[in-house]
Amino acid sequence: MWRAKVSLQRQLLLWLLIPQIVLWLAGAALYYNVATHYANAVTDNSLLQTGRAIARQVQPLDDGLMIDFPRAAQLLLEEGPDDKLFYTVSTVPGGMILGNRRLPAPPGQPAADHPVFYNTTQDRESIRVLSLFYRLTPDRWLHVQVGKSLQPRNRISREILLATGVPLGLLIIAMSVLVWWGVSRGLRPLDKLKRGVEHRVPQDLTPLETESLPVELQSLTQALNQLLSTTNESVSRQRRFIADAAHQLRTPLAGLKSQTELAMRETTPEGLRDRLNLVHASATRSIHLVNQLLTLARSEPGAQAGMPGMKVDLAKLIRDLTAESVPRALAAGMDLGCDSALAEATIDGNPALLRELFINLVENAIKYIPRGSNITVRLFEQGPDYVVEVEDDGNGISDEQKPRVFERFYRVNQNDGNGCGLGMAIVKEIAERHGGRIELADAQPHGLIARVSLPRQRPGE
Ligand SMILES: Nc1ncnc2c1ncn2[C@@H]1O[C@H](COP(=O)(O)OP(=O)(O)OP(=O)(O)O)[C@@H](O)[C@H]1O
Numbered sequence: 335m336w337r338a339k340v341s342l343q344r345q346l347l348l349w350l351l352i353p354q355i356v357l358w359l360a361g362a363a364l365y366y367n368v369a370t371h372y373a374n375a376v377t378d379n380s381l382l383q384t385g386r387a388i389a390r391q392v393q394p395l396d397d398g399l400m401i402d403f404p405r406a407a408q409l410l411l412e413e414g415p416d417d418k419l420f421y422t423v424s425t426v427p428g429g430m431i432l433g434n435r436r437l438p439a440p441p442g443q444p445a446a447d448h449p450v451f452y453n454t455t456q457d458r459e460s461i462r463v464l465s466l467f468y469r470l471t472p473d474r475w476l477h478v479q480v481g482k483s484l485q486p487r488n489r490i491s492r493e494i495l496l497a498t499g500v501p502l503g504l505l506i507i508a509m510s511v512l513v514w515w516g517v518s519r520g521l522r523p524l525d526k527l528k529r530g531v532e533h534r535v536p537q538d539l540t541p542l543e544t545e546s547l548p549v550e551l552q553s554l555t556q557a558l559n560q561l562l563s564t565t566n567e568s569v570s571r572q573r574r575f576i577a578d579a580a581h582q583l584r585t586p587l588a589g590l591k592s593q594t595e596l597a598m599r600e601t602t603p604e605g606l607r608d609r610l611n612l613v614h615a616s617a618t619r620s621i622h623l624v625n626q627l628l629t630l631a632r633s634e635p636g637a638q639a640g641m642p643g644m645k646v647d648l649a650k651l652i653r654d655l656t657a658e659s660v661p662r663a664l665a666a667g668m669d670l671g672c673d674s675a676l677a678e679a680t681i682d683g684n685p686a687l688l689r690e691l692f693i694n695l696v697e698n699a700i701k702y703i704p705r706g707s708n709i710t711v712r713l714f715e716q717g718p719d720y721v722v723e724v725e726d727d728g729n730g731i732s733d734e735q736k737p738r739v740f741e742r743f744y745r746v747n748q749n750d751g752n753g754c755g756l757g758m759a760i761v762k763e764i765a766e767r768h769g770g771r772i773e774l775a776d777a778q779p780h781g782l783i784a785r786v787s788l789p790r791q792r793p794g795e
């Protein structure tokens with residue numbers, strides 16, 4: 335799926351500026367409306383005052399009316415330079431008795447003594463009109479209409495708009511610049527961190543500097559440093575391992591080379607056969623070493639093949655494995671037996687790796703105990719685990735050596751049989767891959783017990 339690249343700076347600017355600008359504009363619109371409302375109210379009020387003043391110039395006289403509106407006063411009203419005033423006074427019902435212009439009737443139903451204001455057009459000019467039904471006597475009414483050009487009011491509105499809009503625009507620009515500057519400044523440590531990571535060579539796994547960073551970035555950097563240190567550890571482990579493996583492989587291969595050279599110089603068939611036997615032994619050792627290295631690589635964390643994923647019946651696995659190993663044990667003059675109280679013991683795991691685990695333990699027992707000894711493979715339940723023990727009555731391993739035999743390429747005695755020192759490291763990796771553990775204990779009266787505990791399949795899984 336395509337996704338636009340998200341810029342933190344842009345997001346921050348958007349989230350800070352847009353709401354602010356919207357609020358500022360809404361505030362300005364509100365301010366403008368309130369101001370024009372008051373400007374309208376002032377216009378309407380002055381229309382009403384004028385309307386009432388004009389109405390007072392008409393007095394009832396017997397059945398007729400007396401109009402006391404001197405010409406000078408009329409001129410005064412009409413002559414405002416931009417405040418042109420239009421007015422009409424009519425009797426109800428009846429006709430116009432005073433005025434300078436006929437004005438259109440108000441919209442809707444007129445109400446007595448209730449002023450009505452409306453906008454209309456006169457000579458292509460917008461005007462505001464007051465319509466007032468004025469009570470002269472209890473049964474006589476006057477309809478007074480006063481109109482005034484809207485120009486002055488519109489001018490005031492424009493001035494208000496200009497007076498608020500220009501400083502507001504400048505304020506918005508100044509605020510945007512300040513916010514942009516603040517956001518860029520605030521994000522500077524992130525930039526610094528990015529540059530620190532970008533300019534690194536891939537081999538540089540030293541921790542990133544956290545001191546000068548803000549707290550929000552410190553936890554991220556600490557997590558990154560944690561990752562770097564784990565990667566560093568694993569890379570150095572791999573490097574050590576490759577160096578060790580190359581070193582270990584060199585010995586049998588160098589042996590193989592010199593054995594073949596010697597074989598080529600042999601002249602008698604017997605001598606040649608002896609040499610070839612040695613060549614074969616060296617080749618077998620090399621193959622064993624390579625196989626052990628591959629098994630170890632497969633059982634390491636991160637290797638796909640090491641992922642537990644299938645149901646494995648431990649009872650069947652150790653029964654089969656013991657049966658397969660019996661001929662080799664017999665050939666070495668040993669008694670190998672299987673003792674399991676359980677007909678079935680299912681765990682989640684990788685059958686090939688679990689097989690390697692137990693083969694290594696049984697092979698060790700066959701390899702490192704004297705002729706005539708006994709080996710027992712035992713399976714039982716203990717708490718949440720299935721436990722497999724491989725017990726022999728050989729010479730065992732001393733307490734100081736016990737932890738060391740789990741180290742890669744470590745052997746108690748270099749001249750003891752054909753081994754490369756990887757078996758117990760493999761056993762430990764595979765047991766841990768399956769959430770289990772391996773312990774070494776002394777058998778009674780002598781010998782070794784290799785005890786592997788693996789978590790049982792949980793009910794409902
Ligand atoms: N049952 C045992 N009794 C006595 N010593 C043992 C026993 N099992 C292992 N050891 C000792 O522990 C050492 C480490 O065993 P490990 O299986 O890791 O390596 P290895 O057998 O030498 O080589 P590999 O198994 O890789 O061929 C062996 O060299 C051996 O001395």
Ligand SMILES: [Mg+2]
Pocket residue numbers: 694697698753756757758
């Ligand atoms: Mg071994």
